[in-house]
Amino acid sequence: MFACLHGTGNLTALAMEFSPTVEVTGPDTVTFDVSGLDRLFGLPLDVAVAAAITRRARECGVKANLALAGNPDAAICAARGFSGVSLIPHGDEGKFLATLPLTLLSPAPQLLETLERWGIRRFHEMAALPPLGIAERLGGEGLRLRELARGEGDRKLLPLAEALHFEDAIELDYPVELLEPLAFLLARLINGLATRLATRGLATDELRLRLKLETGGTHERCLRLPVPSLDTKAFLKLMQLDLEAHPPAGPIVHLWMGVNPVKPQAAQTGLFVPVAPEPVKLELTLARIQAFVGEGRVGTAELLDTHRPDAFRMLPWGRSQATPLRQAPSTRLALRLFRPRRAARVAIAGSQPSFVMADGVRGKVLELAGPWRTSGDWWTPDPWHRDEWDIALSDGALYRIYCEPAGWFVEGSYD
Amino acid sequence: MGAAVLLKQFESILGAPLDWQSRPEPERAPTGIAELDSATGGLPRGCLTEIVGPASSGRTSLLLSLLAAATARQEVCALVYAEDAFSPHSAADAGVHLARLLWVRCGHSAEHALKAADLLIQGGGFGLVVMDLGDTAPHTARRISLASWFRLRRAVEHTPTILVGLARQSNARTCASLVIECGRHAATWSGARSVSRLLRTVEVRAQSTDRRKQCSPVFTARAI
Numbered sequence: 001m002f003a004c005l006h007g008t009g010n011l012t013a014l015a016m017e018f019s020p021t022v023e024v025t026g027p028d029t030v031t032f033d034v035s036g037l038d039r040l041f042g043l044p045l046d047v048a049v050a051a052a053i054t055r056r057a058r059e060c061g062v063k064a065n066l067a068l069a070g071n072p073d074a075a076i077c078a079a080r081g082f083s084g085v086s087l088i089p090h091g092d093e094g095k096f097l098a099t100l101p102l103t104l105l106s107p108a109p110q111l112l113e114t115l116e117r118w119g120i121r122r123f124h125e126m127a128a129l130p131p132l133g134i135a136e137r138l139g140g141e142g143l144r145l146r147e148l149a150r151g152e153g154d155r156k157l158l159p160l161a162e163a164l165h166f167e168d169a170i171e172l173d174y175p176v177e178l179l180e181p182l183a184f185l186l187a188r189l190i191n192g193l194a195t196r197l198a199t200r201g202l203a204t205d206e207l208r209l210r211l212k213l214e215t216g217g218t219h220e221r222c223l224r225l226p227v228p229s230l231d232t233k234a235f236l237k238l239m240q241l242d243l244e245a246h247p248p249a250g251p252i253v254h255l256w257m258g259v260n261p262v263k264p265q266a267a268q269t270g271l272f273v274p275v276a277p278e279p280v281k282l283e284l285t286l287a288r289i290q291a292f293v294g295e296g297r298v299g300t301a302e303l304l305d306t307h308r309p310d311a312f313r314m315l316p317w318g319r320s321q322a323t324p325l326r327q328a329p330s331t332r333l334a335l336r337l338f339r340p341r342r343a344a345r346v347a348i349a350g351s352q353p354s355f356v357m358a359d360g361v362r363g364k365v366l367e368l369a370g371p372w373r374t375s376g377d378w379w380t381p382d383p384w385h386r387d388e389w390d391i392a393l394s395d396g397a398l399y400r401i402y403c404e405p406a407g408w409f410v411e412g413s414y415d
Numbered sequence: 416m417g418a419a420v421l422l423k424q425f426e427s428i429l430g431a432p433l434d435w436q437s438r439p440e441p442e443r444a445p446t447g448i449a450e451l452d453s454a455t456g457g458l459p460r461g462c463l464t465e466i467v468g469p470a471s472s473g474r475t476s477l478l479l480s481l482l483a484a485a486t487a488r489q490e491v492c493a494l495v496y497a498e499d500a501f502s503p504h505s506a507a508d509a510g511v512h513l514a515r516l517l518w519v520r521c522g523h524s525a526e527h528a529l530k531a532a533d534l535l536i537q538g539g540g541f542g543l544v545v546m547d548l549g550d551t552a553p554h555t556a557r558r559i560s561l562a563s564w565f566r567l568r569r570a571v572e573h574t575p576t577i578l579v580g581l582a583r584q585s586n587a588r589t590c591a592s593l594v595i596e597c598g599r600h601a602a603t604w605s606g607a608r609s610v611s612r613l614l615r616t617v618e619v620r621a622q623s624t625d626r627r628k629q630c631s632p633v634f635t636a637r638a639i
Contacts (some may be wrong), residue, residue, distance in 0.1 A: 274490045275575065277540030285538040289519055289531045297520040301503035301513050312503045320514045331448055332509040333617050333636040334475035336500040336549065367604055369612040390614040390638070392602060397471035398614065412502065414617065414638070415475035415549070 001045055002157070003053065004031045004075035007064025012160070014062050018053060023072070023157040029079065031072045031157060046087045054085060069093055073153025077123075080104050093151020098124035105148050111141060123149040164200070167258040168192050175214045175251030179243055182252060187236050189257040194232045203228035203264035207235060212254035219248035226318040227279040228262045234280045241287040245295065279318070286317055307376045308384055309411070310337060335400060337412040344401060344408040353389055356401060358410045363393030371403075390414070441592070444542075444577055447484030448477065448621075451595075454630040455623045459592050463568045463578045467585050468597035473619030474549060474581055476636035477597060479509035481543065481579065486512035490542025493517040493535045497528035498550035517541075525551045529563055536570040536578065544571075548582040556586050564590040594624040600633055614638045 003018070004025070005011045011030040015022040021033040034049050041048035046068045053066055067078030069088035074097060078086040081100040088096045100123045102115060120126050126149035134142040147153055168189050176182050190207075197204060205228045211219040223238055269275075277285075290298050300320040304311040344358035353365050368391045375385030386404040388411075393399060398414040426432050443457035458464050458481070468474045483506075485492050492515060494501060499520045507513060517535075521527040525548055532546040548556045564587040571578040580587055585594050600618040615638060622631040 274488060274542055275540050276491045277538055281538055282540070285534050286517075288534055293519060293521050293524075293527055293531065297522065299518065300516060301501075301506075301518055303503055303507055303513070310502065310504065314518075314520075317517055331476055331480045331634055331636045332505070333473075333614075333638040334479045334509065335502045335505045336470075336475050337502045339499045367602070367614075368608075369604060369606075369614050396469065396599075398602065398617070412500065413470050414614070415471050415473065 001034050001037075001049075002031055002069060002072040002075045003034045003049065004029060004067045004069075004072070004079035005053075005057075005062070005064040006067075006076075006079035007062065009057070009060065009062030009064060011062060011064060014053070014057055014060055017056060018049070021157055021159045023159055025072075025076055029076060031076055033157060034068065050085050050087060069151070071151070071153050071155075072157055073148050073155065074151040077104055077148065077151070088151070094124070094127055094149070097149070097151050098122065098127070102126055102145070102149070105145055107145055108141065111138060111145070114138070164261055166193050166196055166204070166261050167256065169254065169256040172253050172255070175253050177251045179240065179247070182243070182255075183236065183240055185255055186239055186257075187232075189255060190232050190235050190239070193257065193259050194230050194235070197259065197261060198230055200261070201264070202261040203230045204259040205229070205262050206260035207239065208258045208260075209239065210256040210258075211248050211252045212256075213248060213250040214253050215250040217249060219246075219252075221246060225280060225283055227265045229280045230264070231280050234284050237284055238287050241284075241291050245291055282317065307374065309374075309386070333414050335412045336415045338410055342410040344410050346401065346403075346408040353391060353401065356391065356393060356399070356408075356410070361393070361395070361397075361399065361410050363395040365391050366394055367392035442575070444488075445484055446477065447480040447487075448634045450632040450634040451477070451621055451623075454632040455593070455595075458577050458579070460575050460577050461572050462592035463564070463571060463580060463587055463590055464593040464595065465580045465582065465585050465587055465591040466595050466597060467582055469583060470549075471617075472597040472599050473617060473621070473634075473636055474597045475505075476509075476617070476619065477595070477621065477634075478545060478547070478579070478581055479506055479511060481577075482506065482516060482545070483510035483512075485543040485577075486515040488542065489515070491515055491517070491540065492543040492545070493519065493532075493541050494545045494547065495519040495521065495528045495531045495535070496547045497521050497525045498523055498547070500547070500550050525555050525559065529559055529567075532578075533563075533567060533570065536567060536574075536576060539574060539576070541576050543577045543579065545579045545581065548580065548586070551582065553583050556582050556584075559586055561588065561590065564588070596622040596624065598622070 006029045012024060015030045015032040019032040019034055023031045025031045037049050038045040041052050050066060050068055065079045065083050067075045067086040069075040070090045074088055074093040077097050077100060078088055081104050102121055126146055129146060134146055170185055205225045207223040209221045213219060221242055223242060286298050296314055299314045299316045301312045302315050302320045342358040344356055346353045347355035355364050368389050370389030371387035373387050377383045386402040388400060388402045391399050391401060400411045402409055402411055441459035441461050443459050445452045445457045466474050466477055482492055494516055503513060519531045528546055532544060535544050568590040598620045600620045602617045603615040604612055605615050606612040617636045618633055619636055620631055620633050
């Protein structure tokens with residue numbers, strides 16, 4: 001059973017209230033499938049549905065003709081041709097539509113002119129013509145008109161593509177103060193959104209959470225995943241860890257969650273490719289580690305394009321760009337840095353360090369190389385310059401020390 | 416009695432006596448240092464290896480060589496530093512592919528380092544996991560209980576991961592399958608003392624205390 005609304009007002013919204021299968025047939029016409037609504041509105045279906053739609057149209061301020069028929073084309077013709085409500089009994093479509101003018105079917109101008117010359121102006125006149133003769137004289141278009149005029153159209157609706165909005169919200173009766181009860185609500189939102197994504201064969205790589213607080217403010221968090229996933233348990237745990245690290249400033253009265261729908265990642269690893277950590281599991285592990293070591297202390301180091309000593313930045317895992325690899329011909333002597341740098345007291349003899357004293361470092365200089373003078377960024381507000389020495393101390397270790405305007409420092413030890 | 420007969424029958428079918436106790440020799444991965452690889456055969460996978468030695472003994476040079484070799488094999492590595500002493504520039508110079516290296520900075524906490532290493536091993540998928548306690552005070556490192564080391568060893572067992580602990584002295588004791596003790600053999604300086612003097616190389620003696628094969632190869636770490 002199909003219904004058609006022809007008129008003015010927000011017809012699509014009204015149709016959407018009754019059916020998910022809605023076709024926008026024209027700027028002033030929508031057609032929708034009302035099959036199965038008898039469970040909601042009772043029997044007889046056409047009468048009950050028509051009454052419900054009319055009532056709702058009145059409430060919404062929609063002024064439209066309504067027609068219900070066994071096929072969408074008959075319903076469209078009736079809605080466009082008759083005012084008010086038209087209920088077309090099954091099998092009587094041709095008889096019901098008989099008096100309507102053929103112009104309702106919007107035939108091509110040439111075809112309409114031909115039919116006018118033949119004196120064919122109404123549906124019943126067109127319906128009475130023999131199909132073979134029409135096919136010979138008017139072709140396929142003529143046959144289609146005859147079929148519509150007889151109310152025998154049997155096409156499928158072209159439903160509106162539902163806009164993909166993967167969002168959900170929960171309004172709370174009482175404010176939630178603790179994270180534990182909040183987790184249940186988050187789980188509900190995440191599970192609902194994940195199910196909706198899964199039914200469309202999608203996954204997500206971003207979760208956005210917006211919490212309205214009782215105090216009037218909002219608390220927003222955004223979780224980005226390195227790969228698209230649908231692992232609801234991992235999402236929930238990541239969200240919990242994130243909220244533990246960044247708790248909202250007050251009790252929560254409203255939750256909104258949105259996800260970014262993307263195609264799921266499908267990749268097959270080679271038999272001889274070394275295994276790598278499973279991305280979502282690793283993200284969860286890193287979130288757990290970050291919870292106790294602190295934010296920005298887990299990830300990959302990316303060297304900065306500068307000569308400034310120890311210039312690098314931490315990037316979240318999996319987000320660093322592949323940098324050109326430096327080929328080391330042989331084992332290189334490594335430097336272990338002291339972070340923070342250790343201020344030193346250095347005794348000078350003959351313009352060279354002779355004794356060094358710093359936190360955990362103390363000894364007579366046995367061997368040294370330097371000074372190596374370096375400087376840079378003199379064109380910026382933050383210039384640097386230093387004199388470096390490599391020294392072997394009597395404590396048995398090799399160090400790099402340097403002197404800058406702020407004083408002497410031990411940068412680290414060679415190891 | 417019946418079991419003994421069955422065992423004999425089974426052994427006669429197999430053609431050799433059954434050895435229930437011995438475990439297969441673990442696969443070994445090269446360290447990237449030819450001298451050490453030829454002497455020890457590399458580091459065992461699925462086992463805990465300790466690299467120990469005092470400051471400036473060449474431990475970190477050996478470690479960076481390990482990381483460079485592992486990242487060159489396209490393995491994902493994790494480096495957990497208790498004292499935040501890692502120098503990314505030094506690592507890049509040693510040939511470490513930084514994009515394949517996960518760095519955890521524990522901010523001067525051996526306890527956090529232990530916890531992070533445990534979580535990473537439990538997560539799985541890493542070729543090499545390193546817990547660096549090289550600058551942690553020996554008495555603090557010694558406070559890590561044997562049970563914790565045993566837990567790490569059990570977690571890494573039957574996985575292709577190499578677990579490396581770096582410290583001033585051996586802390587894992589019997590839980591470590593291999594202990595490599597580094598010591599500075601010699602440092603080479605070049606040039607006159609006051610003019611153009613350079614720290615050229617450091618020779619490192621890496622003494623392996625493998626139960627089956629004890630050796631002490633010497634390798635050279637170049638400063639320039």
